[in-house]
Amino acid sequence: MLSKWFRSFLLLVACAAGPALADEAQIWFNAGRPTAEARQAVDILLSAAHEGLSPGDYQAAMLDSQLSVAEQGAMRSDAEVGALDATLTSALQRYLTDLHNGRIDPRQIHADFDVPLHAPFDAKAFLLDAMAAGRLPEALREVAPRLPMYRELRQALARYRALVNHPAWQTPLPPLPRRKLEAGQTYAGLMLLAQRLEALGDLPVGTPLPERFDGMLVTGLRAFQERHGLVTDGVLGRATLQQLNVTPAERVRQIELSLERLRWTPLLNAPRMIVVNVPEFVLRAYEVQDEQVKVQLTMRVIVGKALDTHTPLFNADMRFIEFSPYWNVPPSIAREETVPKIRRDPAYFREQGFEFVTPSGQVVTTLAPAHLDAVLQGGWRIRQRPGPKNALGDIKFVFPNHDNIYLHHTPAPQLFERERRDYSHGCIRVQEPVGLARFVLQEQPDWTVERIQEAMEKGESRTLRLKQPLRVLIAYSTVVVKGGRVFFYPDLYGHDAMLEQALRERPTGLPPRDQPKMEAE
Template identity: 40%
Template sequence: MNVIASRWICCLLFALAPALATAAQTAPRGPVDARVLAARLYAGAAPPSWLGDGGGRAREAVRLLRDAPAHGLDPARYDAEGLASRLDAGVDVAAALAIERDLSTAMLQYLADLHFGRLASGYRLPSDDAPAFDPVDHLRDALRTGRMPEAVDAASPPIPMVRRVEATLARYRALAAAHPHWPDLPPLPARRIEPGTRYAGMALVRERLRLFGDLDDDVPDGDVYTPALAAAVRRFQARHGLAEDGVLGAGTLAALAVSPARRVTQLELTLERLRWLPRPPQGRVVVVDVPAYRLWAFDGHDPAGQLLEMRVIVGAAARTPTPLFIGQMRYVEFNPYWNVPRSIETAEIIPKLARDPGYLARNDMEALSASGRVLPDAGALAALRAGTARVRQRPGPKNALGAVKFAMPNPMNIYLHSTSAQELFARSRRDLSHGCIRVEHPAALAQFVLADPERWGMEAVAAALRPGRTVTVPLRETVPVVLFYATALTDRDGRALFSEDIYGLDEQLAQALRAD
């Protein structure tokens, strides 16, 4: 490109603002409309130029747009190939305006998608006072400093999980490219295949365990299910939320049947969901991944990062799925009463009480009038049916909340709590609650959120958990609780973790992204 053409391009850039301002009146794409951003980009006195250096910046931008799959995004959304073809065809003065406009719009959309996600987020943190990410300022700085690749990397949210999932995505994308045909596994000859048993699909099982990194290469061939294969299956089961019994059953075979291409989609959906999250707080935070039935506790001030991990029980998929939001844990209640929600009263308690007048007494429950007076059992049923009374369960071994409740006031009355039914944590599928989250290790979680080792050390928490009076302890600082949904994650050791889509939200999100 000659000097005269470059000057013409710089002049033509000033004409972009009114054209883009008109385009901004049309329907937006996703949570951020890049056409609105582009109008701002060119509204200044010195608009940036992609082509003024002979097109080098433009070609670098196209290379970055073509690399969108590394971040779980589709380069076609930004017309990467179309822009590349137009640049390769040569840019004259007449075409410069359109190239500048379209490339700026594509890069602004890309930066916005990387940071915010393609769809609008429902997550908010009241205390989130981080400076807002502005794709326009971000792009201006990148063009001014000539550090466009670094700007693209910095657009992603500062969440370590994003980088880990992107690394896993690269591995599974390579697997999907190398194995586009994913043969079906033969049916099992019996309900369970244990070590020493023969299975016609053992070669495929062995190959897949190797591909996924669960099996060493020195395992001999054959159709016998060996102890070495069983050990590899246990590692595979641990990564897929299955019972770690080393037995080839229907659930394990179904997980082995999922193709790498399908896993790629799951990982891409996780990246979209991670971009919805606000900036991580500097203090303590609790994260629950609902389909993984897992809780993690982090401290932003601690170099070690993750401090706790435990199994949880979440809302039943068919009836009472756990809602997804960010709550603010404000207090811990030892030996709590359980105030039964009205929905449970009408669906469960009233019918049982109608059949069995002694139901409340046997379950340590009592009916309370609107003024808080305990009603005699004889009059409880009529009052409950009329809606003039409510049910609560007294503290004790039968209490549904167990020995402690972690309260985060919200309109849906969702909170974390312990449970007396510890045996349920051994199940691989744990969507069993009415919506609240039951935690496996309540004492450890109490110590974490109370964050006061002198007053609330191990012994003090253990004493508070014993049967006794109800004690409410306000937290010194509120703790955000993120109720998240991801069927694909990566742990700190780089292991890919996959879960069943228990609420069917993956397909809903995939459809929404296709429609965007």
């Protein structure tokens, strides 16, 4: 039988809807009994966690319980049937909208994507069309982002959710001997370490446990380190131990946040794209054909410092390449770094190839205190001439944006060898500029590798306009699946934490949270 609470709720919905509710065409009931599609719909809501969503947001358990009551013919009135039908429709509409558009506005977490947010999506019309075609479950699955990465993350979510109650995480790893564990040493936690690595897939199942930290156990730890953005030295130190102690439940939440981001990250809105994933420190250039992503180029990048100069998240069209570019020192950098360095060491001005530019465009190459004062007052600016010490290297990829962010080479390529690579003032340094230029100029075949290198090495600034703009996306995902392996990266800028907070503050459940309290049974 219906609970008093739910009977009161159904009557409240019926009264709010007015007398037309009982007469309105019902979607999920026929002659007062639920259809097979009603059970399919509730089952989909119950499995919302498979998509990284919360079944509670759609009152899945309550709808499951009351649908069971209705299946037994225990509903007393048409109003109750109509209200349950309307509630199930409302829940499905919210579920579909969340799955299609995401649950929050990405601008809440500093993502300025130049695409329509929450594009029009008529969830009810979609439901009716799917039911008319007799393919409700299949149609609902198609609402999710049609991206290989989304499918892979969804599979990773199931894999890590299956580990939530694994015994390997029921007790903590013992303290490390002498702050780190190196090959050949003994350790009281070898068995537990092996269990965790085996459960995570970094150690083959059934690997014999050595008496000391050695052999396959070291190899397994290196695999774990590689998947977590750590130095792959096979040494169990503080940073590696910290990642080993992250529970599967925490990884589940990290994957859920990454799935949420994919719902509103515009990864398929152009036939050719360059995507930088900030926490991974990686750039990928790819083509999209028939919704299939074909990666053409992958390289390391250096992004803005986590402490104070974050690289912003946005998308824009690349329109120019500058060979042997000038570097116009941003006023903030000139004020806080460049001018103080020159005052401490006047030779720095000449060694770095700096010059002044007046408001009229006149170039001044002599150094004087008054010139530095003019820079600090905002009238003059400092720029760096093309050359081996130029901060932009010998090529710059320009996609006009409000933050004046661009891709460029660097005179300090040794930084690409580090695992953590947040060293810039916000712009993005690329490891393989020639390969990137060739991808960008793919539709201009006269720009061969040799010609690109010649323009970069010439030392004379030249701007080349692209025949076709190329979309550049600066994105943020702390979980990536590569070759079937799940990689986790630190929340470099705290955006995952902000997303978590935004989701917690979002209203949940149906009906709205300010509904009147009902009498308990």
